[in-house]
Amino acid sequence: MTIWRGVTKDYSASFPPGELVTWWTFSSCTTTMTVLENNMYLGTTGSRTLFSIEAINGRAIRDHSHFATEDEILLLPGTHMEVQSQMIPATDLHIIHLRQIIPNEVLLKPPFEGTLNVFNISF
Template sequence: MAKKYSDDDDSQHNHRFSDITGEPCRMLLPIQGYEKKPLVSLEDAVEPLVQFVPDIKRMAYVAKMKCDNPPADHLSKDESASIILYSMEWEPQEECLYYVLNAALRTENRRKLVPWFLYLKLVLTALSKLPPLQRTVYRGVKGDMRKYYTKGETVIWWGFSSCTTTMDVLENDQFLGATGTRTFFAIECMNGKDIQQHSQYKSEDEILLPPGRQFKVVACLNQSGGLYMIQLREIEPPYPLLEPVSKDVPKISTAVTVNPSSIIAPMDR
């Protein structure tokens, strides 16, 4: 049987950095509702996700076992493991947590986010404890994305965005390589989160941008050799597109058993 889980020595664990093509880039309803949920253990947070991510319980166990003890940055073990779980990749790609979660974040039907509320509460609480990073970060995708990014326009990325601190990582053969049609994004971020100490792949220097980030397209450049560069600058919208995590966060409960059928979605309007 082929190995399903991509560990540190496996080259096929970099799809997160190219998970851009599914972004609608346009305005959707804000991401909200998750912040009202209790903070629970990772095991309870993934319970409602079994129907969407079939192997999620086992992968959550792996993430928990991979946690440092104690975790860095004063995170709890459940909080750190929730970030590790996001960074993990396995086959098929379409069943990875990051892939399914980002697809839900990008859909116009916000009811599809309801089963994710407990996990979102946990992982966004964890990320809120990491200091915001203001610097230029990079991500990329094979193909020419210029038609979706016009200079001067504003775009929104609704999914979590995995970035790296150097372009060299993207040009590695395990990522996009140095030949062929490619689009690199250079992003001046204001709210990046350095998750290196909470990532499955620590060598990738991963900077994670939370969902609901708004950007101004600064420039679209032809770098020759099939490489295009799109420069983005993060801007603050007048109203939050991602509801902040509640400041009054209760302690993580390990005794709560969540029944997925008890999670009721709001009525469509």
């Protein structure tokens, strides 16, 4: 699933194509790009970065959010991604394409014995 995250800063130098990155914080994203036009997120002016993320295991929190129309997807701490590409469609807007990958090692260990590993579950 492709999700979007917008920030009001130019992060293009920190995300060169081919780079492996790990986000260690909870990251709020959305499936609805129009949400990002709000100045609280990406806005429409100033230095901005739009992340297009091919996510594997984001968590939909719409049913638990005060803003259900934002269709919020939460990426968990330790989300590991590879930078696929970048483009600059305007002088103040950078778009960075990320693809979530499964790391070779466990980045965050489950807290309890017998906890399910989300990467080993088949539906």
